[in-house]
Amino acid sequence: MKIYSLLLIIQDALKDYLKSKSKKTLMNYKKLGNTDLDVSTICLGTMTWGEQNTQDEGFEQMDYALDQGVNFWDTAEIYSIPPKEETFGSTEEIIGNWFEKTKKRDKIILASKVCGPMREYVRGGGNQFGKKNITEALEGSLRRLKTDYIDLYQLHWPERNTNFFGKLGYEHGDDGEWTKFEDILENLKKFIDQGKIRHVGLSNETPWGLSKFLDISKNKNLPRMLSVQNPYNLLNRTYEIGLAEMSVREQSGLLAYSPLACGYLSGKYRNNQLPKGSRIALHKDFWTRYSKPNAEKAIEAYYEVAKKYKLDLAQMSLKFLEIQPFVTSVIIGATTMEQLKTDIESVNINLTEEIINEINEVQKIYPNPCP
Numbered sequence: 001m002k003i004y005s006l007l008l009i010i011q012d013a014l015k016d017y018l019k020s021k022s023k024k025t026l027m028n029y030k031k032l033g034n035t036d037l038d039v040s041t042i043c044l045g046t047m048t049w050g051e052q053n054t055q056d057e058g059f060e061q062m063d064y065a066l067d068q069g070v071n072f073w074d075t076a077e078i079y080s081i082p083p084k085e086e087t088f089g090s091t092e093e094i095i096g097n098w099f100e101k102t103k104k105r106d107k108i109i110l111a112s113k114v115c116g117p118m119r120e121y122v123r124g125g126g127n128q129f130g131k132k133n134i135t136e137a138l139e140g141s142l143r144r145l146k147t148d149y150i151d152l153y154q155l156h157w158p159e160r161n162t163n164f165f166g167k168l169g170y171e172h173g174d175d176g177e178w179t180k181f182e183d184i185l186e187n188l189k190k191f192i193d194q195g196k197i198r199h200v201g202l203s204n205e206t207p208w209g210l211s212k213f214l215d216i217s218k219n220k221n222l223p224r225m226l227s228v229q230n231p232y233n234l235l236n237r238t239y240e241i242g243l244a245e246m247s248v249r250e251q252s253g254l255l256a257y258s259p260l261a262c263g264y265l266s267g268k269y270r271n272n273q274l275p276k277g278s279r280i281a282l283h284k285d286f287w288t289r290y291s292k293p294n295a296e297k298a299i300e301a302y303y304e305v306a307k308k309y310k311l312d313l314a315q316m317s318l319k320f321l322e323i324q325p326f327v328t329s330v331i332i333g334a335t336t337m338e339q340l341k342t343d344i345e346s347v348n349i350n351l352t353e354e355i356i357n358e359i360n361e362v363q364k365i366y367p368n369p370c371p
Helices: 002-021 055-067 091-104 131-145 183-192 205-220 245-247 295-308 313-322 337-348 353-365
Strands: 030-031 039-041 042-045 072-074 109-114 152-157 198-201 223-233 253-257 328-333
Touching: 030 072, 030 328, 039 042, 039 328, 042 152, 042 337, 055 091, 055 337, 072 131, 072 245, 109 131, 131 295, 152 183, 152 223, 183 198, 198 205, 198 253, 198 337, 205 223, 205 245, 223 245, 245 253, 253 353, 295 313, 313 328, 313 337, 313 353
Parallel strands: 042 072, 042 328, 072 109, 109 152, 152 198, 198 223, 223 253, 253 328
Antiparallel strands: 030 039
C-alpha cells in the first residue's frame, strides 16, 4: 500500500509539472556564429517601445518573452521607430529600466546597434563609425541600457555608398573607394578589450561588405562579424541570393528582421483592413516597402496555403524562416501581447515538406514582390 500511495503522489506531481510546462513554449536555440552562446531562434524585437508601446507594455513583453525562453533581445540607439529626435534612445532606456527593476541582465543576450550616417541630431549628423562618434554611441547605449556590456554590437547600416532599406537600381558613387573596414574593426576591438562589448555584427549589409569585413578580420586578427541583420520574409527572399551561402559557410548567420513584412504577413491588412493603432494606420508614409504591386496577391496566396493546412499565417511565415540553415534567429516585433504570444508559439508548429513546397510555389508565381 505504501508503494501504491507513493506512486499516486509521484503521478500527481508529474501531472502538475506537465500542466505547468504546457503553458510554456518549447523554445529552440542556435549558436551565435562560432561562439558558445546559445541564442533563442526567436529574438525579441523592441523598436516600437517608446512610440507605439509604453514602458509598462515593454516590461510586460520582456517578462513574458523571458519566461518563454526568449533569451535574445535586439534594440538600437535610434529606436523607437519611426526615428525622431525626441524619441532617440527611448527604447534602450525602457530596457535599461527593466534591467534595473528585475536584476535579470545576466539572463539576456543583448544586441544593440550604432546607426549609420544620420541627421544632425545624432552627434552632428554624417558618418558615425569613426572613433569619436562610435565611442560616444556605445557609451550612450551602455548608459541608457544600465549595463556595462553589450553582447552583440552591430553596425546598423553602411556608411559607404550602397543599396539598403529596399533601394533598387544601384548607382556607384564616388565615395573615395570607401576603405574604413580596418579602422572600424580596430575601434570595435578596443571596446571588446575593455569588456564593453562581447561580439560584433552587421545590419543591412551586402555580400561584398560582409566579405571585406571577414577577410580583414582574418588577415589582421581583428574581431569577426558573427551575424548579419537583414530583412527576410516570404515577400522578400533576396537574402537567399549570395548572402545565404556566406552565412552558412562563414558562420555569420542571418538575424531576420521584418519577418512578417511590417505585419502584412499576419493577414491583418487583408481586404483593405487598416486596424486602429497599427503601424500602417499610424505611419503609412513611412512604411511603404511592403505596399508594392503583387504583394497583395502573394499575401492572399500564402494565406490560402496556411488556411489549407489549418495554420496561422503569421506562424507559418515565421516558422519558414526559422528552419532555414542560414538563419540564426528571427526578430519579431509585437505591439500587443496577443501578437507576441502568437509569434513566439510559432517555434512549436511543424511545416511538412508538402507545405514547404506549396510556399515555394507561391514564391515562383510572385517572386520577391517587396525586395
